[in-house]
Amino acid sequence: MRRTAWFSVVVLLSASAPCRAEWRIAAFAGGVHTSPADLRVTDAATALDVTFPGTTYDSESLDGPIYYGYRVGRSLYRDRLFIEGELIHAKVVATFGDVATGFGHVGGRAAAGIPAASLVQHFAMSHGLNFILVNAAWRQSIHPRVAAVGRAGIGPILPHAETEIAGERREDYQWAGSGLQAAGGIEICLWRGLQAVIEYKFTRARPRLETASGEADLTTRSHHVAVGASWTFGRR
Secondary structure, eight states: HHHHHHHHHHHHHHOOOOOOOOOEEEEEEEEEEEEEEEEEEEGGGGGGGEEEEEEEEETTSSSSOOEEEEEEEEETTTTTEEEEEEEEEEEEEEEOSSSOOOEEEEEEEEEEEEEEEHHHHEEEEEEEEEEEEEEEEEEEEETTTTTEEEEEEEEEEEOOOEEETTEEEEEEOOOOEEEEEEEEEEEEEETTEEEEEEEEEEEEEEOOOOOOEEEEEEEEEEEEEEEEEEESSSOO
C-alpha cells in the first residue's frame, strides 16, 4: 500500500504541463495564533488611560464566521513576478482571565492592579480584523508541477470592533490603520489550472479603535497557517 501511495504521488507530479497562466485567483481557510500584546484603553473626557500588559487573544478560527481569505493576482514577468490584491479575515478576541490587571490613570489619578473585568467587559474583532492588502509575489518552480511562492503586502485594515468599556458598548466597522504581511508557501498543480495551496503568513497591525466614549489600541503580531485552492486562467 505504501508503494502504491508513493507511485500515485510520482504519477501526479509527473503528469502533463505545469500550471502557468497570466491570472491567478485563490481562496483559503486555516487558523491563526496572535501573540500576547498590551491593550490600552483611553478616554480623554474622564481622564482614563489604562494599559493591560500581555493580554492574550483567541482567534476562534473555526467559529463562524471562520478564518478565510482570497486574492487575485496578475503576472508581470514570466509567471514569476505577480501583483496581487488580497483580503484576510482573521479574528482577535481578548481573553483576560481571572487575574488580569492593568495600570495607568483613572480619573486623572495613578492606579495599579486595576482588574480587567472592572473596566473592559468585552473586547473583540470577531467579525474580522480584516486586512486589505496589495502584495508583490514571486513564484519559483521547483518541479514541473510544484512551485514555491513568497509574498509581501501592505494595506489598510478594516476591523469590526465589538467593545464594552465601563459598561458602554459599541459595535461597528472602522478604518483603523494599516497592516502588513510576509508569507511563504507552495502551490501544487492538480489538474489543468487547479492548484492546491499551503501557506504560512505573518501579519502585523496596530488597530486604533474608537469605543463608545474613547479609544482602544494594541499591536497584533499573528502567525497564520492557510490551506486552499487556486485557479489559473489567461494561459500564455
